[in-house]
Amino acid sequence: MEFDIIVLGTGPGGEDAAGRLAEAGLQVAAVEAALVGGECPYWGCIPSKMMIRAADLLTEGRRVPGLAGDSTVSPDWAQVAERIRKEATDGWNDQVAADRLTGKGARLVRGAAKITGPGEVTVDGQVLRARRGIVVATGSQPAVPPIEGLRETPYWTNHHAIETEKAPESLIVLGGGAIGAELGQVFSRFGTAVTVVEGTNRLLPLEEPEASALITEVFEAEGIQVRTGARARRVSHDGSAFTLEVEDGPAVRAERLLVATGRRSDLRALGVGAVGLDESARSIETDGRMRAAEGVWALGDVTGKGAFTHMSMYQADIVVRDILGEPVHDAEYHAVPRVTFTDPEIGSVGLSEAQAREQGLEVRTALTRIPDSTRGWIHRAGNEGFVKLVAADGVLAGATSAGPVGGEVLSMLTLAVHARIPVRRLREMIYAYPTFHRAVEAALKEL
Ligand SMILES: Cc1cc2nc3c(=O)[nH]c(=O)nc-3n(C[C@H](O)[C@H](O)[C@H](O)COP(=O)(O)OP(=O)(O)OC[C@H]3O[C@@H](n4cnc5c(N)ncnc54)[C@H](O)[C@@H]3O)c2cc1C
Numbered sequence: 001m002e003f004d005i006i007v008l009g010t011g012p013g014g015e016d017a018a019g020r021l022a023e024a025g026l027q028v029a030a031v032e033a034a035l036v037g038g039e040c041p042y043w044g045c046i047p048s049k050m051m052i053r054a055a056d057l058l059t060e061g062r063r064v065p066g067l068a069g070d071s072t073v074s075p076d077w078a079q080v081a082e083r084i085r086k087e088a089t090d091g092w093n094d095q096v097a098a099d100r101l102t103g104k105g106a107r108l109v110r111g112a113a114k115i116t117g118p119g120e121v122t123v124d125g126q127v128l129r130a131r132r133g134i135v136v137a138t139g140s141q142p143a144v145p146p147i148e149g150l151r152e153t154p155y156w157t158n159h160h161a162i163e164t165e166k167a168p169e170s171l172i173v174l175g176g177g178a179i180g181a182e183l184g185q186v187f188s189r190f191g192t193a194v195t196v197v198e199g200t201n202r203l204l205p206l207e208e209p210e211a212s213a214l215i216t217e218v219f220e221a222e223g224i225q226v227r228t229g230a231r232a233r234r235v236s237h238d239g240s241a242f243t244l245e246v247e248d249g250p251a252v253r254a255e256r257l258l259v260a261t262g263r264r265s266d267l268r269a270l271g272v273g274a275v276g277l278d279e280s281a282r283s284i285e286t287d288g289r290m291r292a293a294e295g296v297w298a299l300g301d302v303t304g305k306g307a308f309t310h311m312s313m314y315q316a317d318i319v320v321r322d323i324l325g326e327p328v329h330d331a332e333y334h335a336v337p338r339v340t341f342t343d344p345e346i347g348s349v350g351l352s353e354a355q356a357r358e359q360g361l362e363v364r365t366a367l368t369r370i371p372d373s374t375r376g377w378i379h380r381a382g383n384e385g386f387v388k389l390v391a392a393d394g395v396l397a398g399a400t401s402a403g404p405v406g407g408e409v410l411s412m413l414t415l416a417v418h419a420r421i422p423v424r425r426l427r428e429m430i431y432a433y434p435t436f437h438r439a440v441e442a443a444l445k446e447l
């Protein structure tokens with residue numbers, strides 16, 4: 001059981017790295033404790049975006065009156081559940097992905113891996129040795145807060161929410177971040193009475209305050225109860241429903257409780273101390289080539305640089321090139337794009353205004369509302385959104401694009417922040433009429 005490289009975890013980045021390294025002729029072992037493909041295809045991005053596609057279709061249908069005639073929309077969760085089971089996850093069976101990986105020449109080892117020394121990994125008592133090194137790509141798990149009573153209840157994590165065959169009658173969503181906002185809106189659009197309980201004073205607290213205000217307004221208009229600044233005190237389950245007691249406010253009762261309060265990586269269980277890394281840290285520190293220690297690389301959620309599939313794939317590419325000795329650019333994080341697929345979508349890149357000011361930058365900002373743009377006015381129903389630009393030193397340091405296709409409009413802003421294109425040069429560009437992205441031009445003019 002000796003290999004050139006051992007990859008721990010086969011999420012999007014680990015699977016990609018293991019496959020490419022094996023195809024390049026290295027002897028590779030890929031260790032996986034659950035399903036090859038990781039969180040994204042089975043319990044994350046893909047099935048959740050199928051749910052969102054379905055929920056958005058319902059809402060578009062409901063927007064017909066006044067614009068195109070009459071409509072009656074009858075939600076049927078069974079169709080969503082079936083699509084997730086059949087098209088996305090194969091009934092949570094990873095045989096196709098496992099065959100794809102082994103077909104590239106990697107050896108798949110099933111089980112939970114622990115690093116037990118430099119170049120040494122133990123899986124269920126079996127010792128694997130790596131001549132060149134170890135790639136840690138073990139992702140993250142839901143972080144369940146220490147709220148009294150919670151652990152004794154049958155609460156949901158994203159796994160249960162994605163696997164459910166039925167939209168519940170009522171749902172408490174604990175945590176108003178990306179998962180809570182996306183899944184809360186989905187279930188609400190399928191008829192579930194949803195209450196989102198967020199500990200900080202706004203939804204999507206990592207985004208611009210204008211994005212939080214927009215999503216709160218939309219959620220409340222759709223009938224979602226939003227409780228912010230809400231500190232959960234105790235949770236109980238009486239056999240049929242959950243009760244969440246909240247400080248400074250009435251308790252919330254619902255059939256289901258989804259815990260969406262962030263993610264964590266258990267570095268102690270992974271044994272990273274055996275290669276000299278801090279087991280009490282929240283994430284693994286790396287250099288620009290994703291090297292964490294001699295003969296150790298890390299990528300994906302476990303690096304704490306943004307829990308996104310695109311980050312995991314981006315870092316995997318650097319790891320593969322570094323191991324193969326190919327030319328490679330050091331990882332950069334000044335233009336990390338992220339999209340929360342609520343309706344409206346919240347896309348953002350780089351620094352928020354507050355982050356830019358914290359860094360001591362001399363900041364200028366501008367904001368254009370989508371309903372005030374020509375395309376937004378034409379669109380009418382479901383046209384909420386805005387483009388906000390954060391400029392410093394003559395370039396964009398960050399931007400937010402919220403709107404019907406906010407995530408797509410984000411692409412040009414990501415390019416601008418990534419390539420540090422001067423604002424003056426962006427002003428010289430031609431913007432197609434009447435697109436949503438013309439709101440970027442209006443905001444640039446205001447800047
Ligand atoms: C509901 C939801 C929606 C999301 N939507 C999006 C989205 O729209 N866009 C986006 O970019 N990101 C999204 N994400 C985040 C995305 O899924 C993750 O960032 C991505 O999957 C991380 O990839 P990774 O390679 O770090 O590892 P993961 O996908 O977390 O996979 C890690 C793998 O390692 C395995 N593993 C862990 N420990 C061990 C061990 N000791 N031994 C062996 N194997 C181990 C696990 O079983 C797992 O299969 C979403 C996440 C969730 C939960």
Ligand SMILES: NC(=O)c1ccc[n+]([C@@H]2O[C@H](COP(=O)([O-])OP(=O)(O)OC[C@H]3O[C@@H](n4cnc5c(N)ncnc54)[C@H](O)[C@@H]3O)[C@@H](O)[C@H]2O)c1
Nearest residue numbers: 145175176177178179180198199260261262307339340341
């Ligand atoms: N579209 C996407 O790209 C997408 C979608 C879903 C998830 N993700 C990734 O998955 C990660 C995890 O998602 P998430 O929503 O669990 O985490 P998150 O960090 O985005 O949000 C967690 C939220 O829970 C709140 N919270 C924490 N403890 C709480 C408590 N005790 N009571 C009430 N609120 C509490 C936090 O203030 C925060 O707003 C995200 O950070 C994101 O990187 C990405």
